[in-house]
Amino acid sequence: MTELERIRHSCAHVLATAILKIWPEAQFAAGPPVENGFYYDVDLPHRIAPEDFARIEEEMKREIKANHVFERVEIPRDEAIAMAERGELAALAPRETASRFKLDIVRNIPDGEVITIFRNGDFIDLCAGPHVMRTGNIGAFKLTHVASAYYKGDENNPQLQRIYGTAFKNKTEMEAYFALLEEAKKRDHRKLGKELQLFHIDEAVGQGLILWTPKGSIIRQALQDFIGEELRKQGYDQVFTPHIGRLGLYRTSGHFPYYSESQFPPLIDRETLGALAEEGCSCSELSNRVAAGEIDGYLLKPMNCPMHVKIYASQPRSYRDLPVRLAEFGTVYRWEQSGELNGMTRVRGFTQDDAHLFCTEDQVPAEIEGCLSLVKTVLSTLGMSDYRVRVGLRDPDSAKYTGDPADWDKAENACRNAAGTLGVPFTEEPGEAAFYGPKIDFVVKDVLGREWQLGTVQVDFNLPKRFDIWYKGPDGKDHRPVMIHRAPFGSMERFTGVLIEHFAGNFPLWLAPDQVRVLPINTDDEALMAYSQALHADLRAAGVRVSLDASGDRINGKIQRAETEKVHTMFVVGKRDMEAGAISLRVHGRGNLGTRPRGGAVEEVLASIRERRQA
Ligand SMILES: [Zn+2]
Numbered sequence: 328m329t330e331l332e333r334i335r336h337s338c339a340h341v342l343a344t345a346i347l348k349i350w351p352e353a354q355f356a357a358g359p360p361v362e363n364g365f366y367y368d369v370d371l372p373h374r375i376a377p378e379d380f381a382r383i384e385e386e387m388k389r390e391i392k393a394n395h396v397f398e399r400v401e402i403p404r405d406e407a408i409a410m411a412e413r414g415e416l417a418a419l420a421p422r423e424t425a426s427r428f429k430l431d432i433v434r435n436i437p438d439g440e441v442i443t444i445f446r447n448g449d450f451i452d453l454c455a456g457p458h459v460m461r462t463g464n465i466g467a468f469k470l471t472h473v474a475s476a477y478y479k480g481d482e483n484n485p486q487l488q489r490i491y492g493t494a495f496k497n498k499t500e501m502e503a504y505f506a507l508l509e510e511a512k513k514r515d516h517r518k519l520g521k522e523l524q525l526f527h528i529d530e531a532v533g534q535g536l537i538l539w540t541p542k543g544s545i546i547r548q549a550l551q552d553f554i555g556e557e558l559r560k561q562g563y564d565q566v567f568t569p570h571i572g573r574l575g576l577y578r579t580s581g582h583f584p585y586y587s588e589s590q591f592p593p594l595i596d597r598e599t600l601g602a603l604a605e606e607g608c609s610c611s612e613l614s615n616r617v618a619a620g621e622i623d624g625y626l627l628k629p630m631n632c633p634m635h636v637k638i639y640a641s642q643p644r645s646y647r648d649l650p651v652r653l654a655e656f657g658t659v660y661r662w663e664q665s666g667e668l669n670g671m672t673r674v675r676g677f678t679q680d681d682a683h684l685f686c687t688e689d690q691v692p693a694e695i696e697g698c699l700s701l702v703k704t705v706l707s708t709l710g711m712s713d714y715r716v717r718v719g720l721r722d723p724d725s726a727k728y729t730g731d732p733a734d735w736d737k738a739e740n741a742c743r744n745a746a747g748t749l750g751v752p753f754t755e756e757p758g759e760a761a762f763y764g765p766k767i768d769f770v771v772k773d774v775l776g777r778e779w780q781l782g783t784v785q786v787d788f789n790l791p792k793r794f795d796i797w798y799k800g801p802d803g804k805d806h807r808p809v810m811i812h813r814a815p816f817g818s819m820e821r822f823t824g825v826l827i828e829h830f831a832g833n834f835p836l837w838l839a840p841d842q843v844r845v846l847p848i849n850t851d852d853e854a855l856m857a858y859s860q861a862l863h864a865d866l867r868a869a870g871v872r873v874s875l876d877a878s879g880d881r882i883n884g885k886i887q888r889a890e891t892e893k894v895h896t897m898f899v900v901g902k903r904d905m906e907a908g909a910i911s912l913r914v915h916g917r918g919n920l921g922t923r924p925r926g927g928a929v930e931e932v933l934a935s936i937r938e939r940r941q942a
């Protein structure tokens with residue numbers, strides 16, 4: 328346990344102490360630290376509500392102020408059972424009823440394991456620890472919410488109240504945490520996505536399936552264009568592949584039937600289904616026969632790789648052709664449990680910024696470096712300079728890995744060296760490699776300091792073998808290429824979701840769905856309207872996403888609306904601007920920036936878009 332986890336878990340003991348002071352009959356189950364806090368499960372006739380928190384927190388403060396020592400005592404199993412039977416565990420004193428959950432827990436502790444109790448003040452709990460030294464080491468805490476949970480997560484067990492809280496070393500850290508939560512709530516991509524009309528999820532279409540609305544599509548297209556441009560500079564070839572492929576293809580790759588629980592079920596053609604129905608084939612028989620390969624069908628593609636392998640294999644390849652770099656914004660489908668789905672960041676259909684590189688072993692280092700330099704360019708353009716990489720290496724003690732150990736050494740070194748050239752922190756994680764090769768994962772920190780796992784670069788010795796692909800070497804013989812899978816930003820859905828939160832919806836000009844709006848001060852002035860329309864037409868002709876607010880509203884209302892809609896740049900024009908051949912410039916969130924000559928202002932906008940400037 329980290330120090331923070333010890334603080335939080337210790338605070339759970341203090342929570343139980345306080346609850347017992349108010350409701351001595353409370354029965355406690357488990358109280359572990361969790362991400363961002365802790366909870367304690369309690370069975371109590373009184374339904375604890377947020378209105379009770381102040382009272383409970385008062386008691387907790389008293390316990391912390393008393394600065395009781397967390398005292399650890401090893402006890403024999405019999406004694407632990409006897410204490411539980413006397414109602415003394417997770418209690419302040421013996422009680423009429425047994426500490427029933429603790430009794431169950433003690434009985435399930437394997438023989439030979441040391442059993443310990445911890446005491447703080449009057450409270451005694453069965454617990455393996457560890458804790459902080461004293462209750463006073465809990466610097467700051469707060470109860471946050473109540474949920475319900477079944478004992479041991481089993482719905483056949485009684486339902487308990489799960490009281491959540493959080494704790495920190497000091498008040499400053501706790502306040503920073505809650506300020507961050509507040510800010511994160513404002514930036515939630517699900518909320519902003521709706522307000523700014525960036526995407527839509529419709530029950531009628533299906534859970535976890537993203538409908539990209541016009542404004543969100545603009546952002547996605549701008550990102551794809553940007554990434555695509557960089558890929559062309561790096562010598563990638565664009566390909567397109569279908570959304571479904573035959574089961575046999577995924578049998579060869581190993582994706583089916585091994586990962587079937589994370590895939591949509593196979594599609595079987597109508598004739599086959601009809602024939603099977605006549606035979607009286609049951610659903611489970613059908614499913615078994617599909618899995619066994621007796622019946623063919625199609626799969627909504629869970630991965631693009633096998634299709635790119637087939638493009639590679641569609642013609643003879645020589646060492647002179649290598650590396651072959653095939654890129655596709657390829658849409659794949661995975662079956663996520665509905666409880667796991669979350670806006671754009673956990674979905675069932677998504678488009679990967681995918682590519683597969685086929686190269687010689689010697690080319691692996693340069694190709695990995697190429698992948699990393701792409702990531703660096705894209706992230707720095709987006710103002711996400713704070714990121715780290717994790718290098719997944721093989722577990723030296725395991726025999727599960729495919730491929731020649733010498734090749735592994737080379738590929739692992741290549742990953743390590745490439746990560747080292749990035750100039751960002753990286754960690755090596757033995758045992759985190761896939762069975763078919765080492766990999767590099769990207770984790771970016773957004774402006775709030777939250778970490779997001781994006782995509783990966785993976786070296787693969789396995790798929791080339793499974794599909795038996797070759798290239799002709801300089802020696803005239805056939806050689807097996809190495810394959811590199813890379814989707815550094817993960818998927819367009821996830822990446823866009825992360826960007827919405829990173830920018831809080833205030834996209835830089837080149838990504839902003841509404842780049843410029845022309846706001847004439849007086850719509851009754853015909854000359855001014857003509858000036859505004861000409862400005863609008865010029866910007867549109869130059870490819871800018873521009874609108875004209877020709878409503879009769881007062882200018883403050885127009886500005887207000889444009890700010891709410893997060894229009895990036897506003898050209899406010901009045902009679903005086905027109906006469907001077909100028910505009911008054913406003914930028915979203917930055918207010919009025921003063922008068923600019925018309926031509927210069929347009930040129931500035933175009934330059935900012937072209938150069939993909941951050942502001
Ligand atoms: Zn404990």
Ligand SMILES: [Zn+2]
Nearest residue numbers: 630631632812
């Ligand atoms: Zn792949």
